[in-house]
Amino acid sequence: MSDPAGTLNIQLERTSRGLTCRIASTRPVTAADLFAGRAPAATAALLPLLYSICAKAQAFACVASLEGASGRLPAPAVVARRRRMVSVETIREHLWRILLDWPRLLGETPDRVTMAKILSLVKDLFRLSDPEGDLFRPGASSVVLDRRGDARVLADLDDILARQVFGAHPARWLDEVRDGGGFDRWIETVDTPAARLMRGLIDADEAALGQADVTGLPDLRDADLIALIDAPEGVDFLARPTWRGVARETSPFTRRAGCGLIRDLIDRHGRGLLSRLAAQLLEVALLLAEVRRERAEEMPDPLIPPVPMMAGIGIGRADAARGLLVHLARVERERVTTYRILAPTEWNFHPRGILARSLAALPDAADDVLRRRAELLIMATDPCVAFDLTLSETRV
Amino acid sequence: MCLAIPARITQIDAAGENALVAIGAVTKEISLALVNDAAVGDYVLVHVGYALNKLSEEEAEYTLRLIEEIGLFDEMQDTATLASDPLTGHQA
Numbered sequence: 296m297s298d299p300a301g302t303l304n305i306q307l308e309r310t311s312r313g314l315t316c317r318i319a320s321t322r323p324v325t326a327a328d329l330f331a332g333r334a335p336a337a338t339a340a341l342l343p344l345l346y347s348i349c350a351k352a353q354a355f356a357c358v359a360s361l362e363g364a365s366g367r368l369p370a371p372a373v374v375a376r377r378r379r380m381v382s383v384e385t386i387r388e389h390l391w392r393i394l395l396d397w398p399r400l401l402g403e404t405p406d407r408v409t410m411a412k413i414l415s416l417v418k419d420l421f422r423l424s425d426p427e428g429d430l431f432r433p434g435a436s437s438v439v440l441d442r443r444g445d446a447r448v449l450a451d452l453d454d455i456l457a458r459q460v461f462g463a464h465p466a467r468w469l470d471e472v473r474d475g476g477g478f479d480r481w482i483e484t485v486d487t488p489a490a491r492l493m494r495g496l497i498d499a500d501e502a503a504l505g506q507a508d509v510t511g512l513p514d515l516r517d518a519d520l521i522a523l524i525d526a527p528e529g530v531d532f533l534a535r536p537t538w539r540g541v542a543r544e545t546s547p548f549t550r551r552a553g554c555g556l557i558r559d560l561i562d563r564h565g566r567g568l569l570s571r572l573a574a575q576l577l578e579v580a581l582l583l584a585e586v587r588r589e590r591a592e593e594m595p596d597p598l599i600p601p602v603p604m605m606a607g608i609g610i611g612r613a614d615a616a617r618g619l620l621v622h623l624a625r626v627e628r629e630r631v632t633t634y635r636i637l638a639p640t641e642w643n644f645h646p647r648g649i650l651a652r653s654l655a656a657l658p659d660a661a662d663d664v665l666r667r668r669a670e671l672l673i674m675a676t677d678p679c680v681a682f683d684l685t686l687s688e689t690r691v
Numbered sequence: 692m693c694l695a696i697p698a699r700i701t702q703i704d705a706a707g708e709n710a711l712v713a714i715g716a717v718t719k720e721i722s723l724a725l726v727n728d729a730a731v732g733d734y735v736l737v738h739v740g741y742a743l744n745k746l747s748e749e750e751a752e753y754t755l756r757l758i759e760e761i762g763l764f765d766e767m768q769d770t771a772t773l774a775s776d777p778l779t780g781h782q783a
Contacts (some may be wrong), residue, residue: 299694299758300694313752328761329757341753341757344750344754344757347695348694348695348742355749395741407724414725414743680739681740
């Protein structure tokens with residue numbers, strides 16, 4: 296069955312040399328060609344409709360690329376508010392895994408009731424931060440916020456996460472779980488599915504599974520991205536990106552690998568399953584703290600606003616839930632002539648990327664054990680589309 | 692590519708928990724646990740087996756026209772269908 300949104304077909308095969316992994320993708324990486332010929336404003340309005348899984352991150356990268364191509368620099372407060380929306384979306388996407396997939400992998404029932412509440416609260420936060428729906432329009436110049444309503448929704452979100460995920464108010468969890476010792480105390484004393492999954496991985500000696508030596512994607516310059524994406528072979532790059540000929544990783548794990556907690560977990564358990572899942576959890580708490588801070592202080596813009604590299608071409612980048620999302624727009628005479636999107640899933644599910652190497656590094660085991668461990672690693676890498684996982688024996 | 696395709700609900704089970712939806716020519720079973728008051732004929736955005744939210748008919752049809760314009764319902768793009776060489780866990 297084909298799915299227009301694309302699927303990832305992941306095949307693990309037992310051979311005499313251990314496991315091999317093949318990843319095939321049907322993701323439509325050139326779908327953004329659709330925007331060629333449209334006006335920038337129409338592109339900014341249409342794109343999140345089509346790319347609606349991480350619509351805020353897509354809208355952020357889109358408007359940044361279009362504003363960059365037009366030489367428009369948005370006000371710092373506008374960029375900060377847009378970024379806040381992306382953070383809220385990332386929290387939602389991680390909670391999807393934590394509340395629906397993590398319990399399933401524990402053999403428990405996905406917590407759909409809590410996830411439905413989260414979806415509703417996130418919609419409220421979006422509405423309160425962007426009541427007119429024009430924050431991601433090129434040239435947007437003002438921001439508004441219903442502070443009282445926003446505070447109320449954030450308090451509800453904190454309460455739910457305290458009960459169902461962290462076992463404490465997320466800010467308190469951040470204070471208490473700042474290193475490996477705090478993490479140990481947390482998994483021993485809290486009984487949420489997230490804590491149980493982490494505890495179970497350590498007890499079953501599965502915490503270090505799936506270690507691989509794929510390095511993180513460095514902070515590429517706009518000129519480098521333009522050269523790769525806007526080249527004649529740019530479509531191949533979008534489908535199978537590499538940097539200096541090597542597959543790289545861009546993910547919550549690479550974003551948070553420098554945090555004290557994740558550094559401690561890497562020291563103890565390596566760059567495998569537990570450290571990767573913990574990075575998603577940590578990112579929820581860290582982003583919630585950022586979102587709260589912005590509400591309290593009208594946080595100054597922490598980002599360098601997009602600076603046009605050259606007339607008529609712009610790069611927009613967003614820290615999307617699954618890693619770095621990059622958009623490239625070329626605009627001539629108020630019309631988009633080229634539009635391209637480089638998504639994190641193409642880096643992380645590259646045939647020689649982090650997921651492929653992690654899976655190939657798994658020790659062989661009974662089918663059901665191997666499948667469960669593979670699914671855990673896939674969840675820890677987090678594709679934004681459906682995937683098929685097949686196990687097979689050596690072909691003769 | 693992080694696309695969510697609008698799907699039309701064609702059938703809902705007796706418990707109201709799961710539905711069959713049509714996405715282009717494809718039929719899928721999805722969970723309705725994350726949306727309220729979904730009915731046969733409604734459009735929903737589908738993500739990895741769940742209906743994410745309901746869409747107005749106008750919004751859904753507009754998005755579907757965009758998707759048809761790209762040709763995603765007709766064929767998968769050759770450039771995006773990539774099979775890899777196998778990667779072993781024991782490479783030097």
